[in-house]
Amino acid sequence: MINLKKYKQKIESFIKSKKNKKIKRAYLIILSIVLIIFFYFFYTLTSISSNRVLFANLNDSYKSIGICHEACILDRTEKENIIILAWPKEDKLFIDFKNYWHEAVLTNNEKQQKLLLALIYETSSREEICPLLIENLASSEITDATKANIVYYFSNLKSYDLSAYSLDLLESNNQKLLSAAIYSLTNEKDAIDICSPEKIYLIKDFINRQDVEIDVKLDALFLLRDCERTEELEEVLMSVINQEKDKVLLYFAIEGLQALGNYNYPLPSLSPEEVSNYFNY
Numbered sequence: 001m002i003n004l005k006k007y008k009q010k011i012e013s014f015i016k017s018k019k020n021k022k023i024k025r026a027y028l029i030i031l032s033i034v035l036i037i038f039f040y041f042f043y044t045l046t047s048i049s050s051n052r053v054l055f056a057n058l059n060d061s062y063k064s065i066g067i068c069h070e071a072c073i074l075d076r077t078e079k080e081n082i083i084i085l086a087w088p089k090e091d092k093l094f095i096d097f098k099n100y101w102h103e104a105v106l107t108n109n110e111k112q113q114k115l116l117l118a119l120i121y122e123t124s125s126r127e128e129i130c131p132l133l134i135e136n137l138a139s140s141e142i143t144d145a146t147k148a149n150i151v152y153y154f155s156n157l158k159s160y161d162l163s164a165y166s167l168d169l170l171e172s173n174n175q176k177l178l179s180a181a182i183y184s185l186t187n188e189k190d191a192i193d194i195c196s197p198e199k200i201y202l203i204k205d206f207i208n209r210q211d212v213e214i215d216v217k218l219d220a221l222f223l224l225r226d227c228e229r230t231e232e233l234e235e236v237l238m239s240v241i242n243q244e245k246d247k248v249l250l251y252f253a254i255e256g257l258q259a260l261g262n263y264n265y266p267l268p269s270l271s272p273e274e275v276s277n278y279f280n281y
Contacts, residue, residue, distance in 0.1 A: 144174035151180040194229035
């Protein structure tokens with residue numbers, strides 16, 4: 001505890017001394033400035049809320065490269081619940097979030113990005129962060145992996161139409177971006193005419209690309225399964241059957257063809273191992 005009385009007595013004693021008044025005045029001014037600065041930083045340090053400290057600890061956990069086991073998950077969940085409840089009352093938590101997000105982007109820490117986005121999705125600031133994320137999507141300095149995380153966020157938010165952006169992403173060579181684009185289009189298919197002939201053929205060309213991973217192609221194939229344009233859809237399925245060698249993709253293409261009434265191709269048999277490669281059983 002600072003003894004203000006003691007300092008007051010020293011200052012009064014100094015003023016009563018016979019030293020030069022100008023020197024005394026300068027000394028007092030300097031002393032006052034030092035005290036003001038000291039009390040300002042003392043107040044700043046002691047005024048940081050426990051919730052902000054908790055958020056800082058949680059962010060450190062998000063940055064960790066280790067695996068988060070059961071005890072870790074329970075600890076994170078408890079802290080996240082506290083922060084989510086405190087969020088509407090503490091504006092500085094959002095400021096902290098933006099600082100942590102910038103850090104995650106600069107360090108390309110995808111895990112930290114995903115966890116931060118999942119957290120803010122549950123808060124009252126879920127819409128506030130959108131302008132910053134849109135800026136990130138438009139920036140050439142942001143990595144494809146970060147953009148994929150942002151696309152997933154918007155896909156779950158469902159208050160922004162990213163369909164045009166997602167369709168453009170189908171020309172990307174980054175598998176994470178391609179997967180995010182198909183996920184986004186799947187979530188937005190009720191809001192866009194994904195079954196128009198031009199979009200069906202666009203997705204057909206996407207499925208037939210040699211550099212696209214099979215699980216992403218499979219997601220794209222499922223995206224078209226509800227389309228009622230029989231002629232165009234049958235053309236897509238036939239093109240997969242004629243070009244694709246992967247048994248799982250062939251199976252679902254033939255199954256889709258049979259749903260349209262074409263039974264000219266027998267379903268290939270699939271082992272549990274082949275199926276588990278795609279569905280993580």
